Amino acid sequence: MSPARVARGINPLRQVEDKRLPRIAGPCAMVLFGVTGDLARKKLMPAIYDLSNRGLLPPGFSLVGFARRDWEDQDFGKIVYDAVREHSRTPFREDVWRNLAEGFRFVPGTFDDPAAFDLLAQTVKELDESRGTGGNTAFYLSIPPAFFSVVCEQLERSGLSVPGNNEWRRVVIEKPFGHDLKSARELNAIVEGVFPADSVFRIDHYLGKETVQNILALRFANQMFEPVWNSHYVDHVQITMAEDIGIAGRAGYYDGIGAARDVIQNHLLQLLALTAMEQPNSFEASDLRTEKEKVLAAVRVPKDLTKATARGQYAAGWQGSEKVIGYLDEDGISARSTTETYAALKLEVHTRRWAGVPFYLRTGKRLGKRVTEIAVVFKRAPHLPFTDTATEELGQNAIVIRVQPDEGITMRFGSKVPGAGSMEVRDVTMDFGYGSAFTESSPEAYERLILDVLLGDPPLFPRHEEVELSWKILDPVEQFWAKKGSPQPYDSGGWGPASADDMMHRDGRTWRMP
Template identity: 85%
Template sequence: MSPARVARGANPLRQADDRRLPQIAGPCALVMFGVTGDLARKKLLPAIYDLTNRGLLPPGFALVGFARRDWEDQDFARIVKDAVRAGARTPFREEVWRNFEEGLRFVHGSFDDDAAFDELAQTLKELDEERGTGGNTAFYLSIPPGAFELVCSQLDRSGLARPKNGSWSRVVIEKPFGHDLASARDLNATLERVFPADAIFRIDHYLGKETVQNLLALRFANQLFEPVWNAHYVDHVQISMAEDIGITGRAGYYDGIGAARDVIQNHLLQLLALTAMEQPNSFGADELRAEKEKVLAAVRLPDDLATATARGQYTAGWQGSEKVIGYLTEDGIDPKSTTETYAALKLQVHTRRWAGVPFYLRTGKRLGKRVTEIAVIFKRAPHLPFNDTSTEELGQNAIVIRVQPDEGTTIRFGSKVPGAGSMEVRDVTMDFGYGTAFTESSPEAYERLILDVLLGEPPLFPRHEEVELSWQILDPVERFWARKGKPEGYESGTWGPRSADQLLERDGREWRLP
């Protein structure tokens, strides 16, 4: 791949002396715990191969899998190859695979097995000698949070967490970052006992999506939008993540967690922070995180959570042409479960920019369609010099950032209907789509984030202050819901419970239908 082509795909949030140059990771290895799981097979392993295929990993890069399976290196290589062929975004190339395969190793053992971690340390030492990894290692913990402390203590005991001779060690963890504020603080303390704070990378894959980052470009690279991005012009903001699937075999994880902890605490509050933040002095990690933390610290819940929140649980219904079952009859779910599959909140951001502007957040499973979007809805014009009948079909202006699928941005505004004998104004849309505007396909979010870990570039990763502030927002809601008991049912294939519609109707508003 030519340097110019790599440069066009470079991450605009990375710090570099010359951002036109390709960002290629230096000598390193990656150890993956949880390598037998769905996330590794469907997302992580294909993303690592795609980075290799794009020339963004060093020729001596090494990947080590750690699990209880009784595999040899060649067994692991076959599993990786199958995952790559099934899920890679870039074409499979035999010459790339052959070099990649030479750096694959597998260590068999459990998390409490000292000998297995000693073998891991020896394997990494040998890889450094054979492939020149420089002793630099990232440890990807794609495992249940309950195992973090044990794995971190083993990495510490075996000397892997704090290498010598100028090499680095970094740890990557997947959400959930705790299940409430207290557990999040315990988790942070556990990690920081072993790894320095700047070596801890908390992955929120939404922050790796092109459209989320394009939100910053939309706001801060264009004079057109920022002057009206405030309470003088914005009526309200809706941030939605809707899924048309059920729990898809995740009963063991999902039941007891629910929609709010699974999505709102991390994904949606991060999107809120990026939407509402002030312009940072630069896109360096400290500056960007500082502005997001200011927003999260300024978020307030309304006094009456009964009217400012909604939660639901999907029941049997139709998802398109398919008859689907309800949550309580899913395999592995307690028939008496009170876990919500839909959650909605109304929040206020107490800053001068956003005073009086409500932010409505919603997420749910088995909804009308799969979509994630940020919709900034503007106030109506203070005066319309038209007859009422001329503007009957005119709504409010809106800027909608589509995060997934069909990534892009839509602007809704009023326009005269052509050919009408008298003035008639209706809503029209102006649409920008990544797929049609750029010839290059967008990197998968995990590609960007894994590469940033190996580069040591932290702007896209929330630090523990952001995590704790998010839990401070959500904890009172979870305590309130715990006292209420059973969530409201909503039929699969619809847009959630009636209480969610009432949440906006009380304010004279309604949810967008994406």
């Protein structure tokens, strides 16, 4: 470390010269709004502990909970403790827990209570003095979007949104980013009216998954794939996110939102963008966003939405060996609800690389199994020097990127059946699994994303341009569906409504069976 670098205040312990080593967050605190919710309990609190357990948080890291509860600091600590013991990924270590718990604080109050936010401002200042947080604070809004406005206004009024000298203040917001283009723009104006654009982190937890990030490595680090990643060789692409559960008590959130707004607008369109984008100049945030935005801007919805879309609503049926009720029988759901629990779209990407290649997106609840994958399906060989009977069991080559639950990549291709007297070709698969290929386990998505927030590293976070482009794609579909009455029922435990299969059959294709 040169004297000049030391004189500029560069901490040699924080500046990782070897890019292979993990980066450690500098002095900071996080204020968590919505500490009583499932997301905080099952994901955020355990992720913070796991980061601390991995040595990626500073010794003075502090966590402040804010909620309408009559709690003391120790009561909040017990909530975090229970969440960590039940949901953390790494082993529990008493010494790590004690150090982390020393930085817990709790501020009781409602979102419209100025006194509570004044107390929060005092707490943040006290943590700077007692824990050495440097005044650096991230505000995590794990709350419904309807409350973003009032919370941002309170953060601005109390001075919490304005950093002092050599400090940073950042805000983290969870999806959904609005419910259509108009509301997304209004929400963006509210948040960026208080925080600068580069201090706003929109969480899409799918982008924190190792397999999603591996799309970039697969495409751009391997010469064998990129030459065939285009319309000359690819027949179509299928992107699937299937869940085997129902709404799981989330009627208040889900009804009126539906599968397309909940999953396609964010998760699946982000996966489409990463699959279809051109090679960025670098993996810096601005270069990645530029290429993703180009793809989203080039996406077109077919004119005939009757043939290019499908939506459904799960009915009663069997999920494995369990008898389950239909969506309209779930607690809190109106018998007249027209909210879809299954959505499928056919999209086109109007670029030179993807001209004529359809992208099929589907998502649904109460389907046959839980799986998220991207399947790049290739065209058949132009000439097969075999008899028809030799290749009757041969399908199309495919590269399948498995995002969850069994993260990895599968390649499907044809191979001769051993021992056959004549030439007989069948499909075989070559499989790569993260769990078997690497000794270290993959961190949870929220670990990566929370650490990136604290580091101020934004490549995995969509900016408002991406959000608005996604709504421009989905809004015409939602408007079309709003005029079409009720979704088509489908049996729980199956693979969606008949209209989804019809959509594929019209194109001479079928859905891949995960």
